[in-house]
Amino acid sequence: MIWFLVAQGIVFLLWAIEAFRTLFGLRKRAAATTGRQFPGPLSFVGAVSTWLRDPAERSRRWRLLGLTVVLLALTLIWSQSHSGVAGP
DSSP: OHHHHHHHHHHHHHHHHHHHHHHHHHHHHHHHOOSSSOOHHHHHHHHHHHHHHHHHGHHHHHHHHHHHHHHHHHHHHHHHHTTOOOOO
């Protein structure tokens, strides 16, 4: 089972990298739109809306979605295989 946890850890690492790249890109996009270094929550919502419709960001959206689905599936598989097990 150690291989499963290693695989899940690798997927989580890839997901975290992609999620943070996306969040920092959204902040940069909101800052460029408003001209402020720290845009507010409404500016962030606008940046997300623009990002969701941007054809240039399509591959990043699919990559983030795919990694999210794989991570959730691995977590579900792990939880189902260890439900009801008492002790190590």
